[in-house]
Amino acid sequence: MSRFSGFSRRLTFGLVSSLALSTSPAFAGAASDKLADTDLGYVEGALAELQGLSTVLQRRIAPRGMLSDAEAVSRFESAVFEHMVGNYESAAETFFSLVATTVLKNHGLHQDAEWYLAESLYEMGNVASAESAFQVISDDAAHPFREDAVRRLLELYAENRAHEKFDRLFEREIVSGGVDISPVITYSVGKAFWLKGDVPTAQDYFQDVPADTEYFGKARYYLGAILVQAGTESDLKRAADYFRQVSELPVESSQEQQLRDLALLGLGRIYYELGQYTEAATYYDRISGTSLYLDDKLYELVWTFIRQEEYQHALRATEIFLLAFPEHQFAAQLRVIRGRLHYIESEYDSALMTYESILAEYEPVLRRFRDLSKGSDEEVGEHVARIRSLRDQSYFDFSEESDLPPFVVSMLVADEELDRAVDLYADIVDQDESVTASEALIAELDLALAQEGIAASHASTRFEVMKHRVKLARQRALLLEVSEKWLSSRTGASEKARVDGLRQRRVRIGERLSDAEARLSQLDNLFQNLDAQVGADVRSRTELGAEVVALQMKLQDLLDDAGQPLAGAEDEVASVTRELGEAQQMLSERDRRGDESKALLDDFDAYSMPLLTRLNQELDEMWELHQAFQRAAGDDVVHSPLTVRMNAAASSSAAVDDQLEELQLMASDAEQTEISRIRERFAVEKEQVAGQRVELAQTYDEAEAASVALVRAGFGRMEDFFANSMLDADLGVVKVYWSRWVDNGQYRKDVAADQQRLLTELRRRFDLIRQQMGQ
Numbered sequence: 001m002s003r004f005s006g007f008s009r010r011l012t013f014g015l016v017s018s019l020a021l022s023t024s025p026a027f028a029g030a031a032s033d034k035l036a037d038t039d040l041g042y043v044e045g046a047l048a049e050l051q052g053l054s055t056v057l058q059r060r061i062a063p064r065g066m067l068s069d070a071e072a073v074s075r076f077e078s079a080v081f082e083h084m085v086g087n088y089e090s091a092a093e094t095f096f097s098l099v100a101t102t103v104l105k106n107h108g109l110h111q112d113a114e115w116y117l118a119e120s121l122y123e124m125g126n127v128a129s130a131e132s133a134f135q136v137i138s139d140d141a142a143h144p145f146r147e148d149a150v151r152r153l154l155e156l157y158a159e160n161r162a163h164e165k166f167d168r169l170f171e172r173e174i175v176s177g178g179v180d181i182s183p184v185i186t187y188s189v190g191k192a193f194w195l196k197g198d199v200p201t202a203q204d205y206f207q208d209v210p211a212d213t214e215y216f217g218k219a220r221y222y223l224g225a226i227l228v229q230a231g232t233e234s235d236l237k238r239a240a241d242y243f244r245q246v247s248e249l250p251v252e253s254s255q256e257q258q259l260r261d262l263a264l265l266g267l268g269r270i271y272y273e274l275g276q277y278t279e280a281a282t283y284y285d286r287i288s289g290t291s292l293y294l295d296d297k298l299y300e301l302v303w304t305f306i307r308q309e310e311y312q313h314a315l316r317a318t319e320i321f322l323l324a325f326p327e328h329q330f331a332a333q334l335r336v337i338r339g340r341l342h343y344i345e346s347e348y349d350s351a352l353m354t355y356e357s358i359l360a361e362y363e364p365v366l367r368r369f370r371d372l373s374k375g376s377d378e379e380v381g382e383h384v385a386r387i388r389s390l391r392d393q394s395y396f397d398f399s400e401e402s403d404l405p406p407f408v409v410s411m412l413v414a415d416e417e418l419d420r421a422v423d424l425y426a427d428i429v430d431q432d433e434s435v436t437a438s439e440a441l442i443a444e445l446d447l448a449l450a451q452e453g454i455a456a457s458h459a460s461t462r463f464e465v466m467k468h469r470v471k472l473a474r475q476r477a478l479l480l481e482v483s484e485k486w487l488s489s490r491t492g493a494s495e496k497a498r499v500d501g502l503r504q505r506r507v508r509i510g511e512r513l514s515d516a517e518a519r520l521s522q523l524d525n526l527f528q529n530l531d532a533q534v535g536a537d538v539r540s541r542t543e544l545g546a547e548v549v550a551l552q553m554k555l556q557d558l559l560d561d562a563g564q565p566l567a568g569a570e571d572e573v574a575s576v577t578r579e580l581g582e583a584q585q586m587l588s589e590r591d592r593r594g595d596e597s598k599a600l601l602d603d604f605d606a607y608s609m610p611l612l613t614r615l616n617q618e619l620d621e622m623w624e625l626h627q628a629f630q631r632a633a634g635d636d637v638v639h640s641p642l643t644v645r646m647n648a649a650a651s652s653s654a655a656v657d658d659q660l661e662e663l664q665l666m667a668s669d670a671e672q673t674e675i676s677r678i679r680e681r682f683a684v685e686k687e688q689v690a691g692q693r694v695e696l697a698q699t700y701d702e703a704e705a706a707s708v709a710l711v712r713a714g715f716g717r718m719e720d721f722f723a724n725s726m727l728d729a730d731l732g733v734v735k736v737y738w739s740r741w742v743d744n745g746q747y748r749k750d751v752a753a754d755q756q757r758l759l760t761e762l763r764r765r766f767d768l769i770r771q772q773m774g775q
Helices: 005-020 025-061 069-084 088-101 110-124 127-138 146-159 163-175 183-196 199-207 216-230 233-247 254-273 277-285 294-307 311-324 331-344 348-373 377-391 406-414 416-448 454-488 493-533 541-558 570-633 641-743 748-772
Strands: none
Touching (some): 025 454, 025 641, 069 088, 069 110, 088 110, 110 127, 110 146, 127 146, 163 183, 183 199, 183 216, 199 216, 216 233, 216 254, 254 294, 277 294, 331 348, 331 406, 331 641, 348 641, 406 641, 454 493, 541 570, 570 641
16 A cells, blocks of 8 residues: 555545535635645655655666766776776776776767777787777777777787788778778778788888878888898888988977987998998987987997997997996896907906906806706796796886896896797786686676676666656645645635546546555565565575686686596585585576566566556646636636645656656666677677687697797706806906916916917816706
8 A cells, every 4th residue: 555545535535624614715715725735745745755766766877887977987087097007907897897888878988988998908918809899899880989990900910810801801991991091091001011911012001101191200110111121232221211201300299209219220220231330320329318219229339339449439338338227138248248348448457347247247147047947847937927027017126036137137028039938928828817807807797787786776776766656646646636625715616516527537547546556565575575585595696696606617627628527626526516506506596586576577667657658648637627727716826826836846746757757768778778788798708708718728738838948948048148158258357367467478488378278178168068058
């Protein structure tokens, strides 16, 4: 029974009493005014409450998600920041949830989130998911980032040698004019063909980049780099022309300055290669002291001066380099070169000090690499993980516990062959982490779509809207009753019959509302009974789902690739399997009850929507009749404060019902279309991730073994380098002492024989080292 039923009976009794007293108009008018004012106050209060609840519901469901507008925008902004600082995995998770639930559409940020999601996945190296995300954008003809998505897809296909996809996309979008040919597209297509290995086509596109655009300099640089790769003298000279063009372009940004420095560096290298060392030094000198490529400039200047036999200049450049970049990959080599330069310039004390410091510092490094190259796979893997961690940082942060000097780690990080080996090892780890993160993300978001997730939120909102609409219809009927009572005191005997006709029509509306209230109450009781059935198990549906996922992962860890229990894990596998079955059964029961609840809700929705629509139409028509009575009663009634208040309440109640009706439709639409769309999107992601897991399992062991072997070989190369450096230092020490000995005029006749003896000993030591390296 409605909580307004007693109020309704009291109002009806008041109306009858008012009519019974109508023999005394003055008394009846005063009494009815007082009673109408009191009863209208109750109705106004109830309407204000319902209006407030309607506003709350609108904020909840308007973004079509579980976040408010402010929360959605805040999460978007936080994710953009995460993307900018390189936390792509965290950014991708947030953007995925924002895109999947469409919460940003009201703010015009949905398409921005789609682009950032695709870019984050691309930067993560999650190729399949990135391709899917870019494809979604490129399939939308009106998407503001469509051109960028096509460009990215071309680059992605080129990088991953997906030549058939590249050719199809290129034909559809570029050749057939699917996207407008802009400078950025021309440049990007050239870059994609370069990545693909089609150099002639890449050159054609780079040549077509207009000179008055920001991409002209980049295209010219690529044209120069392509010719440098060709390597002939004529190609190098043509490359120099391109680099010179770039170096003479105006600079207005840090990126343009970086491009100019690269061009100057290229010119220096070309003229060094051509043997024109003066010209090479001139171009190196034009690179500023704040350039990102200052280390390359100084290092290459050292060799340029050495080639010119300007040893003091070379020594000065070496000293500057070692002061500016003591932890650089070239530092170890330049320290040996510094000793040689001191020796050439007869600065024997400095040469001796340099060589002795090399021997003291390189000996433990040599010993460490000797151990690493012969260590177990686990030890190699642990060290590679450390190198990878350092390489992925924008700067090196070395702790006191580090067993290698900073410049040695820099050499490891920068070594190209070792870098490829580490990349292979890191790719395995990254793929495993990426797939695991994707699996966890899907599980988390999948749970959010369960009965107690987004779906339940929409269902709960829809039920609340239905209840509020029924309550509002009751308040509108009560408002008519207040108006009847008040109009009866203001009309003559001839109008009583018409007022009574309005009352009878209102009563019939009330009876239909009572039926709706009864069915609503019955539905509420059914929901409570369903909740009581699962009350004994305190775990929520979400908790059960998480438990199932955790048990599945645990079971997977206990099984080998063929699905057989690992050695000694038979009992644990049986226990976990049993627990998993029980949890899955509970989860299925929860889902069944959830489906039952949704079916009940759908039935009431199908009943209530047309009923409330018809009732509200009748209530609108009846209020128009009441307003006609007001006008017939004269201006005193029309302009009465009570009339103004009643008309305002009627108008407000009609507006609130319109709002609630819209919310009811939105909640229903969210369940039927939005969540199905999200699930469809999840299905695609699940299929891709499952495929990645299968592919990873097939190649994991083989790739891991290959990468460890390559890394061990890389450590062997490091051992070889430091062994040679120490031999150079040993030889340098000998030469210093010998030069002093010869300069002092002592034992000149024995110099040749002693020198030969010492050199023979050094060669013997070197042979021993190489034997220990297995060469």
